[in-house]
Amino acid sequence: MQEHGERKRRHLDARSLRGLAHPLRMQLLDALRDNGPATASQLGVRLGESSxxxxxxLRQLAAHGFVEDAPEHGKGRERWWQAVDQGIVFDTEAFADAGPEVRGLAEAYLHEMANTHARELITWLNTRNNWPESWSRxxxxxxxxxxxxPDLAAELVGKMHALIDDYRxxxxxxxTAESEQVRIHTxxxxxxxD
Known part of the structure; x- marks a missing residue:
């Protein structure tokens, strides 16, 4: 499974999964990828969380290499953060022989990804009338x-991802007039x- 991305993508392993498999961490990382560098306070306002x-x-994400300081944005004591990678590659085979803790984290990660996809789709459905008709079409x-x-399914998934990469x-x-970020779920x- 791959998340969206334009820059390099990171392959999850057991250690990095420990640092990422938390709903707020995943939301923070997505916010930094989608909107660029921000402070903890700005992200707290955006996500409805305390700073x-x-x-x-954010410090936990940094300890696992997902985010880093964005010093060119900071002024004074403000600490700005930015995403290191633009996407995640989750390979189920990497966790096939993992212990119960890591398998549980993998399940938590996948469930949060499904929740994120559902939230994004519902947000689009609730706001689509605010967009130009060309975007609705x-x-x-x-x-x-x-x-x-299974082999044909893997081939189809590979072709879908190759098509998406072509559009990158x-x-x-x-x-450019009318250009917007888009989200693609597969x-x-x-x-x-029966």
């Missing part, structure tokens, strides 16, 4: 059901059928 909580969790919320083998190379300038999983 003490955001500061603590260009959005997508679809599903498909088909019969595949076409990124318009920030000042999910592929087997379902029970």
């Amino acid at each position: 003490g909580a955001t500061s603590y969790h 260009s959005s997508d919320m679809s599903n498909a059901t088909m019969r595949l083998t 190379g076409r990124v318009p300038d920030k000042d 999910h592929l999983f087997p379902i029970e059928t």
Whole structure:
């Protein structure tokens, strides 16, 4: 599973998973990736958390190499933070032989990712009328059901990610009319059928 990204992506291992598998830490990292450098206070306001909580969790993220100081933004005593990587690669095989604690953290991480995807989709549905009609026409919320083998499913996932990566190379300038950041969610999983 890969999160969004334009710069390098980090592969999670057991140690880094310990530092990331917390809902607020994942939200802080996403906020820094999506909006650029910020202070703990700014992130606290954005996420509805105290600056003490955001500061603590930012330090934990820093200890595990997910965030770092952004000194070019700081003035005086303000500490600014920035994301180190722009994406995460979660490889289930990396945790196949892990102990119960790490497997539990992996499950917590995956569940929070699913919650994040649901929140983002609901936010879009609740605010889509605030966007130009061209964005409503260009959005997508679809599903498909088909019969595949695990090998075909892996091939399909690889092709979807390759297509997304192709569009990363076409990124318009920030000042290009109508250009906006977009979120792409992909999910592929087997379902029970009668």
